[in-house]
Amino acid sequence: MTAVAARLGAADGDGSPPEPRTRGAPSGSRLVLVVGNPNVGKTTLFNRLAGQHARIGNYPGITVERRVGTVKPFEAPPFELVDVPGTYSLAARSAEEQLAISAILGLGDNPRPALCLVVVDAGQLARNLYLCLQLIELGVPVVVAVNMIDEVADNPPNVKALAEWLGVPCVATNARKGLGLVALTRTLAEALDAPPIGRAQVPYPAGLLEDARRIGAEVPPAWLGGGPTSVDATGATGAAQTQALALWALSSVDVDDELENIPRGLRERCLAVRAERASDPTRDLDLEIIGSRYATIDAHLPAVYLRFVTNPPKPKLSGQVDRVLLHPVLGFLTFLLVMLVVFQSLFSWSDPLIHFIESAFAWLATAIRTHAPAGAVRDLVTEGVIGGVGNVVVFLPQILMLFFFIGILEDSGYMARVAYLMDRVMKALGLHGRAFVPMLSGFACAVPAILATRTMERQRDRLLTMLVIPLMTCSARLPVYGLIIAALFSPHQRVGWIPVQSGLMVAMYLFSLLTTLLATAILGRTVVRARRMPLLIELPPYRLPSLGGTVRVMLERGLDFLKGAGTMILGCTMVLWLLLSYPKVGVGAGVGASTPGSPPPVRTPTAETAIEHSFGGRLGKAIEPAIAPLGFDWKLGVGIIGAFAAREVFVSTMGLVYGLGDLDEEAKPLRQRLREERRPDGRSVYTPLVGLSLMVFFALSCQCMSTLAVVRRETRTLRWPLFMFAYMTTLAYLASLVLYQVGHHLGL
Amino acid sequence: MRFAELGPGAVARVTRVGGQGAFRRRLMELGILPGTRLALTGIAPLGDPMELLVRGASLSIRRAEAQEVEVVLLDRDELARERGESPASRPDDAGARIAGSADRRRASAFSRARVRGAP
Numbered sequence: 001m002t003a004v005a006a007r008l009g010a011a012d013g014d015g016s017p018p019e020p021r022t023r024g025a026p027s028g029s030r031l032v033l034v035v036g037n038p039n040v041g042k043t044t045l046f047n048r049l050a051g052q053h054a055r056i057g058n059y060p061g062i063t064v065e066r067r068v069g070t071v072k073p074f075e076a077p078p079f080e081l082v083d084v085p086g087t088y089s090l091a092a093r094s095a096e097e098q099l100a101i102s103a104i105l106g107l108g109d110n111p112r113p114a115l116c117l118v119v120v121d122a123g124q125l126a127r128n129l130y131l132c133l134q135l136i137e138l139g140v141p142v143v144v145a146v147n148m149i150d151e152v153a154d155n156p157p158n159v160k161a162l163a164e165w166l167g168v169p170c171v172a173t174n175a176r177k178g179l180g181l182v183a184l185t186r187t188l189a190e191a192l193d194a195p196p197i198g199r200a201q202v203p204y205p206a207g208l209l210e211d212a213r214r215i216g217a218e219v220p221p222a223w224l225g226g227g228p229t230s231v232d233a234t235g236a237t238g239a240a241q242t243q244a245l246a247l248w249a250l251s252s253v254d255v256d257d258e259l260e261n262i263p264r265g266l267r268e269r270c271l272a273v274r275a276e277r278a279s280d281p282t283r284d285l286d287l288e289i290i291g292s293r294y295a296t297i298d299a300h301l302p303a304v305y306l307r308f309v310t311n312p313p314k315p316k317l318s319g320q321v322d323r324v325l326l327h328p329v330l331g332f333l334t335f336l337l338v339m340l341v342v343f344q345s346l347f348s349w350s351d352p353l354i355h356f357i358e359s360a361f362a363w364l365a366t367a368i369r370t371h372a373p374a375g376a377v378r379d380l381v382t383e384g385v386i387g388g389v390g391n392v393v394v395f396l397p398q399i400l401m402l403f404f405f406i407g408i409l410e411d412s413g414y415m416a417r418v419a420y421l422m423d424r425v426m427k428a429l430g431l432h433g434r435a436f437v438p439m440l441s442g443f444a445c446a447v448p449a450i451l452a453t454r455t456m457e458r459q460r461d462r463l464l465t466m467l468v469i470p471l472m473t474c475s476a477r478l479p480v481y482g483l484i485i486a487a488l489f490s491p492h493q494r495v496g497w498i499p500v501q502s503g504l505m506v507a508m509y510l511f512s513l514l515t516t517l518l519a520t521a522i523l524g525r526t527v528v529r530a531r532r533m534p535l536l537i538e539l540p541p542y543r544l545p546s547l548g549g550t551v552r553v554m555l556e557r558g559l560d561f562l563k564g565a566g567t568m569i570l571g572c573t574m575v576l577w578l579l580l581s582y583p584k585v586g587v588g589a590g591v592g593a594s595t596p597g598s599p600p601p602v603r604t605p606t607a608e609t610a611i612e613h614s615f616g617g618r619l620g621k622a623i624e625p626a627i628a629p630l631g632f633d634w635k636l637g638v639g640i641i642g643a644f645a646a647r648e649v650f651v652s653t654m655g656l657v658y659g660l661g662d663l664d665e666e667a668k669p670l671r672q673r674l675r676e677e678r679r680p681d682g683r684s685v686y687t688p689l690v691g692l693s694l695m696v697f698f699a700l701s702c703q704c705m706s707t708l709a710v711v712r713r714e715t716r717t718l719r720w721p722l723f724m725f726a727y728m729t730t731l732a733y734l735a736s737l738v739l740y741q742v743g744h745h746l747g748l
Numbered sequence: 749m750r751f752a753e754l755g756p757g758a759v760a761r762v763t764r765v766g767g768q769g770a771f772r773r774r775l776m777e778l779g780i781l782p783g784t785r786l787a788l789t790g791i792a793p794l795g796d797p798m799e800l801l802v803r804g805a806s807l808s809i810r811r812a813e814a815q816e817v818e819v820v821l822l823d824r825d826e827l828a829r830e831r832g833e834s835p836a837s838r839p840d841d842a843g844a845r846i847a848g849s850a851d852r853r854r855a856s857a858f859s860r861a862r863v864r865g866a867p
Contacts, residue, residue, distance in 0.1 A: 089774075091773060091777070124803070124804060127803060127805060130777065286773045286776060290776040290781065291782075294781055309804075310785070311801075311803060311804065319789075322789075328793040331793060420799065423792065423794075423796065423797050423810070425794065535810045537807070537808045538808075
C-alpha cells in the first residue's frame, strides 16, 4: 500500500523522480486473452486463430468454461490464446462478472496475460469501444480486431484512424471467412515483443478524479501488477492504472455486491465515497464515469468514418426477416415449427442411432460371451464394462443432435429471438428466455438438456434450470409408465369420455410440467435466489450459420461429455451391476437365506431368483418397511434400485425379479405377472392405486445416475448433484406417500 | 414520459436513466445515456420484452426496465433534421410513427399497472 501511495505521490509531482517500474507478466509469458462483447464473433475468431488445438478447461473457482488454444505464427514463437466470456463492461457486481477483470490482471489463480486481443464488432463500434477503452485505461497492452468488417462494406471504419486515436494496433478481420487473420497473427506476435499501451484518454470531471484519488490509496499493490511491459520513465502509467482501478472499484463495489477478494479498506472507502456523493444532487458517479467514456467515444468516432452516422438504422434484411419471425402469428408458427424439429430430432430421429449403438454393444457382449471362458471376469467385461460404456455412448446421438441445432440457432441469430419470444413466459418462472431450449430438451432427455444450459450466460439461471430439468417427463420414463398403465389399467376403462390409459399418459405429462414450474418458482426464490438484474437480449443481425464451426462445437461437446461424465456413469453402472449380480445363487448359505435384520418376506418364495439373492435384492427387502407406506413391495424396491442406471431399466429389472429373463419392449409376460401377483389373503398386490403411486414416484424422483453425473460435471461439485438427488427423492417419497395413504383410506 | 409508454415505431431521446445500482449502470453501459436517441422497434408478441434500437444495435429490455428510462418523443421536424432534410419535406412516416404511439397510450396505462404489480 505504501508503495502505491509513494507512487501516487510521485505522480502528483512531489519532485522525486519515480523509479522505473516493470509491470506485468513474468518474462516468457505468451498468453493472449481474447476479450469482447457477446456476439462479436469472438469464438469464431478464436477457432480460426488457434486452429484445431483448443482445450476446454475451467476458470479457477468458478464454473465458467475456459478455452485455451495455441497459435503458431509463421516466423515467431507460438503463443497461447485464452477465451474470456463475452462481456459489455469490466465493471462487476458478481463473482461471475468479476472473472473478466481477474483474468486480465492475472489475479487469484489466473495466469497473468501478456496481451489482450479485444474483438470489436465493426458495425457496433461505439458500444464495443467502451470495453476497449476500459482496457486501455487499465494500461493493459491491447490489440484490437475490428471483426465482421464485411457487414459494413458500404461505410467501413478507417482502421488506421482508429489505431491513431487509441494508440494500439487495430486490424480489420472477417473471422467467418478467415480474412485478415495473417495480419492479425503477425500483429499479435509483434505486440508480444513490444507490448502496445494505448494512449486514448478519457477526460473525467475533476470531482470524480478527486474521488478516484481517495480510493486509489486503497487499491492493493498486487492489482497493479496487471499487464506486462515496463512503464515510461515518468511513472504516469502507474498512476493512470491506479486511477483506472479506483474507477473500476467505484463502479463495482456496492452494498449488495457479491464480489470476492475486495480488501476491506478499499470496500469501505468506495462505500463511503458512494454514500457521500449520493446525497449530493450535483453528482452522479455512474453517469460521470460511463458518460465520460461515451462522450470520448462520440467525440472521436466521426474521425474514424468517412461518413459518420450516429444512429444507423437496423440492417435492412434483419428488419425484414424480423417482421416475419417476430410477428405475433407468423412468428409463433415459425417458432413452434423450429422447436418441433429440435424436439423431434431428440425424441424420435435419434432413435435409430440409439438402437444401433445398443445393438452394437449387445453384439459385442454376446461375441465375447461365446468365445471367452465362463467366469466372473467374463461377466464383468460383458455386463459391467461393455454395458457401462454402452450406457455412456448411448447419449451421444442426442447430445450431438441437440448441439448441432443449438449451434445453427445461435449462429444464425435465431436463438436470441427464441429468448425474446419466450421471455414473457420464462420471466413468470423467474428465468431468462434462454432457458427455453434446454427446458424443452428436458422432455426428451435430461442429459443433453443439462449440457444445453451452457448457452445461458448467468450461472444462477443455469443452475436453476439444471436443477429442475430432471423433473420433466423424459423419454426414459415412458417405458415405465407404459408398463404400469398397460398392466394395471384396462384399455376399455373410461372416465367420462376419456379412455383411462391414454388419459393417464397425458396426465403424467401435465403433472411433470406442473411440478417443474412449481419447483422452478420455489427453488428460484429459496435455494438459488437472484438479485434483480436487468434482462438484456441483444438481437444480432441474422447471419448465415457456419457449418464447420457448428460441427466443431458439436464434436467438442460430445467429447467433453465422454471425458467428463463418462467415467462416472461407467463406474456407477458397474457398481449397480455388481449389486444386482452378486452374490450368486448357490454361493451363499442357500435359498431363503436373508441378511440379518432384513424383514421377513411378504410371501415365502418358492424359488428364489438370482436377483433376489443379490445385494440389490437384499437391499430391496431392507428398504421395504420404508417404501411399504407408498404401496411398494420389495420387488418394486429392487426395480427402483435397478432403475437408477436409467429409468427404463426398471422394466428389465422387474423381469429379472420375476425370473422372466430378458424382455422385449412390450414386456407382455411381465404385465401378466404384475396383474396376477396376489398377497397371501388373495388381494391383488399391484392395484391401480399402487400403479399411480409408482408413476408419481418415477415422475418426481431422480432415478438416473447419468443426470447426476452430468450435473456434477457441469457444476464441478458434488454438492449440487447431491442436493438434486435429495430434493427430488424427498419430493417423490412424500407425493407417493400422500397419494397412496389418501387413496388407501378412501378405499381405492 | 417513460420509454415503456411509447408505441412501436416511436423515436425518442433519453432525458434521464432512473433505477438503482447495477441495474442502472448496466443500461448506461449499453449506451443508453441522457441525450441518446432510442427507437422502439417492436414489442414481443406476449407484450414483453421490448425491442429497441440504440446506436445501431438491436437490444431488448423488459418493460420494468424500460419504465426507468425517461424520454422525450422526437417530433417530425427533429426526425427530418436528423435525416438531413428540411423539416417540411417528408411528413409521411415520421407522422405515422407518432400517431402509432398515441394509439398505444391506453395499453401503456394497463402495462404500467402490471409493471407496478410485478416483483
